[in-house]
Amino acid sequence: MPVNLPAPNPAELFPIAGVTIGITEAGIRKANRKDLTVVQIDAGASVSGVFTQNRFCAAPVQICREHLAGSQGIRAMVINTGNANAGTGADGLARAQQSCAALATRLGISANQVLPFSTGVIMETLPVDRIEAGLDAAIADAKADNWLNAAHAIMTTDTAPKAFGAQVSIDGVTVSITGISKGAGMIRPNMATMLGFMATDANVAPAVMKQLALELAEGSFNRVTVDGDTSTNDSFVVIATNKAAHAPITSLASPAGQALKTAMLGVAQKLAQAIVRDGEGATKFISIKVEGGSTQAECRQVAYAIAHSPLVKTAFFASDPNLGRILAAVGYAGITDLDQTGIDLYLDDVHVAVKGGRNPAYREEDGQRVMKQSEITVRVLLGRGSAADTVWTCDLSHEYVTINADYRS
Amino acid sequence: MPVNLPAPNPAELFPIAGVTIGITEAGIRKANRKDLTVVQIDAGASVSGVFTQNRFCAAPVQICREHLAGSQGIRAMVINTGNANAGTGADGLARAQQSCAALATRLGISANQVLPFSTGVIMETLPVDRIEAGLDAAIADAKADNWLNAAHAIMTTDTAPKAFGAQVSIDGVTVSITGISKGAGMIRPNMATMLGFMATDANVAPAVMKQLALELAEGSFNRVTVDGDTSTNDSFVVIATNKAAHAPITSLASPAGQALKTAMLGVAQKLAQAIVRDGEGATKFISIKVEGGSTQAECRQVAYAIAHSPLVKTAFFASDPNLGRILAAVGYAGITDLDQTGIDLYLDDVHVAVKGGRNPAYREEDGQRVMKQSEITVRVLLGRGSAADTVWTCDLSHEYVTINADYRS
Known part of the structure; x- marks a missing residue:
């Protein structure tokens, strides 16, 4: 569906x-x-x-x-x-x-x-x-x-x-x-x-x-x-x-x-x-907005790293706010001079991470509430400049594996 | 296991x-x-x-x-x-x-x-x-x-x-x-x-x-x-x-x-x-050897593109010789001047593709035989030089999704 x-x-x-x-x-x-x-x-x-x-x-x-x-x-x-x-x-x-x-x-x-x-x-x-x-x-x-x-x-x-x-x-x-x-x-x-x-x-x-x-x-x-x-x-x-x-x-x-x-x-x-x-096995539609980058290209690079992470995608499938996985993807996106202490993370309106660490005001139940939705916006603030970009993706579910293990048969 | x-x-x-x-x-x-x-x-x-x-x-x-x-x-x-x-x-x-x-x-x-x-x-x-x-x-x-x-x-x-x-x-x-x-x-x-x-x-x-x-x-x-x-x-x-x-x-x-x-x-x-x-959900161990590259770095880049493709990994899980997915990954690995007509593909000893097209002698049952093994070697010949590199990976199974949708709980 x-x-x-x-x-x-x-x-x-x-x-x-x-x-x-x-x-x-x-x-x-x-x-x-x-x-x-x-x-x-x-x-x-x-x-x-x-x-x-x-x-x-x-x-x-x-x-x-x-x-x-x-x-x-x-x-x-x-x-x-x-x-x-x-x-x-x-x-x-x-x-x-x-x-x-x-x-x-x-x-x-x-x-x-x-x-x-x-x-x-x-x-x-x-x-x-x-x-x-x-x-x-x-x-x-x-x-x-x-x-x-x-x-x-x-x-x-x-x-x-x-x-x-x-x-x-x-x-x-x-x-x-x-x-x-x-x-x-x-x-x-x-x-x-x-x-x-x-x-x-x-x-x-x-x-x-x-x-x-x-x-x-x-x-x-x-x-x-x-x-x-x-x-x-x-x-x-x-x-x-x-x-x-x-x-x-x-x-x-x-x-x-x-x-x-x-x-x-x-x-x-x-x-x-x-x-x-209609992505294979998709159960959620996820918008990934990366802001505060030096260039639009690096914002898109970070957005795609998040969008391609199997760990991030399976967490969305499970509605599990295991949001450190998003930070990890930001970290390996390939921006070699990225300063983790400048990074904030939002899930819809929920402020999850501040300056590279967990927001003291963040409560697991708030993350959980957003993760259960079928439409979710991830917002990453890089704190490096004023460029921004957006990528759209879906989660990774059992159904994706089923479809691709069976395609052709 | x-x-x-x-x-x-x-x-x-x-x-x-x-x-x-x-x-x-x-x-x-x-x-x-x-x-x-x-x-x-x-x-x-x-x-x-x-x-x-x-x-x-x-x-x-x-x-x-x-x-x-x-x-x-x-x-x-x-x-x-x-x-x-x-x-x-x-x-x-x-x-x-x-x-x-x-x-x-x-x-x-x-x-x-x-x-x-x-x-x-x-x-x-x-x-x-x-x-x-x-x-x-x-x-x-x-x-x-x-x-x-x-x-x-x-x-x-x-x-x-x-x-x-x-x-x-x-x-x-x-x-x-x-x-x-x-x-x-x-x-x-x-x-x-x-x-x-x-x-x-x-x-x-x-x-x-x-x-x-x-x-x-x-x-x-x-x-x-x-x-x-x-x-x-x-x-x-x-x-x-x-x-x-x-x-x-x-x-x-x-x-x-x-x-x-x-x-x-x-x-x-x-x-x-x-x-x-012991990769999460792994059912197969896959060695990806890329040879005939201009540099070792580009060989590793191609090997990782194959190793990270969810489509390739689910095909291995299913033992389905849907091997065009490997060629597609070679193609998007980022070698901008890659000539597809120089590429050969082997699955263990089976010669699957010749000069970028299906080997006329390739038979589906031969690919199937290798795909059913628990240890498989993918060998890609780029036809560009003499560099080579190897990457090891596993398949992508239902169990991977289960593990990562449930981790923390």
Whole structure:
């Protein structure tokens, strides 16, 4: 059961002019399961993406990077679950290219106008024949109002679909934003999550799209972690179909750029947090805020050390205020000149540690009260400066071990 | 149940001339449990130690560093379990100093000739009155032949005592080496493990002791991990009582220095590996060898990425050859110019991946066979150079979550 993850609200999943989506059952790994999604994008859209920093990046990630760097506009995406096409060498690259070519032929576009995405088990051969066989049905299913079905079709160990939308007024024109994501394990995105797709009909100049995608990922997917494992397939794609009748946004710093970015970031954060709320075995959603650092980077480093500590995560699972484990994680986060006597720790409103030691006023029952909640904020004050950062994570439960000891079987 | 950890062999735990050990029940946290150990060292010994790199290091670690840097020889150690005296601020430092002073008074030495060690729960007040009250009994118990009892007395979540010994001939003189260690969780030592103590009657010049302790830690405790959590209290102390009738060892590079170091390293590795074999919830002992790196440091970095991946560790627990997870960990280990097409992966003798892709000759049943073993070697060839390194770890099981969700209760 995800932690306080609302079911997608269909009324909020706005169709985006210029985007249609079709899904089908291609039988890639299991029968009777929607596992193939085709997204078609009208000519003239601005598209950008950010991808995993894992050096063992999957074949489709390598091809996405190549196709996005090309001069022809992106016109389609093909997404399969059940197989990650990672750790598959030259053969995996050829199979990913083949799926792009097969879709391109059917749509009358070039293969390098297609972005491929795969998610599932690593180091197994992509059954590209089944993808090809499913393309016609996915194309036939194309409709603008298909975001929720797509959110279902891209799930792997996810227990719930993840889809959010928003509308914002740009120069008096209402533009829509809709996004979906998937992921529950192997989650410590380092440019983007397993899979995240957002589209808007806003009119965004191609020149600022890369920056927009980067800033959105930076403020959302790059701040979540489930188990610290950066996936081979992390991909986050942002599409602006440019259908809305406002002047093109040529700078993110402009009022229109700011308005759009803020609205899109709200959706991106919900999508990213949804992955943590549905983290494998998660029973709690934990925000880790680190303040008073010399730099934002060191704040995030400390936040991730806490978020990745198995001891901290199991203590949250047990609702046990064994909070010294948090201090220990702060200590080994890698800030070599950290002075422990400058550090304060809060659990929600409870002041746990003062200047590196236990707060004399701290009472175990106060810590216990907060630890029992399903939403908890850990706040660490480093006492070194004025920088801050936040990371979102979940606890480590028996269910995580069960899921990952059984995945594949 | 530890993984293939033999019970200590009393015949191998050699008394070390110049060292006596006494233990008692001081009731520090729980009743009816040996929890206080006093080690007395004759004047004239060479003593050195390496300690946690955690910036939130415990009060006793801070005092050990100070006392070892002093000019007076170390004459005693006082070790308690049940309380780590970490995250305790200035009050914790005062209490650790008080325990040193109390022991020094009883032994007729200076407080700065005493090294204090604490292990147990973090951020709780050290009951130094109980330590003081127990000192007389611990001193009265002093004997040379007490290593095994001390190995029991320093245990926390350990399920078995860890003690090993060896003898080696130096210039025709037989010298003895005996060591003990403890630790099962919060184990990713970064200079030394939770607690490790080794003594020898060998004659080692004080000038080379620091180097000897560093090299021993580097080859043993700094190559193991259970959960990646670097403790606040890691301490590893090496004592040479200089009682043996051979010429002083003034260089580790000399034949005598090499012989002693090799023998001591053998014991240190057994002590370090024992911690992994008794790792919280461990069901498997895994050696991770990374070869073909540009530097030894990058090999260790890759080995630790694999050793810390919850996905890799749960797959080992499940005996599931979901080996793409290992490739993913190699990919996110942080080598930014890593070329995945140069990487090979072996599981014991089974060649799993070739040049970054699945070995066409690899059969699932071969991987399955190795995964079912209790001792497994993962071998990664980076194809970048000739450096290599090895790290030892264990799997991640339900029992780990149970232990750490219940610890303290």
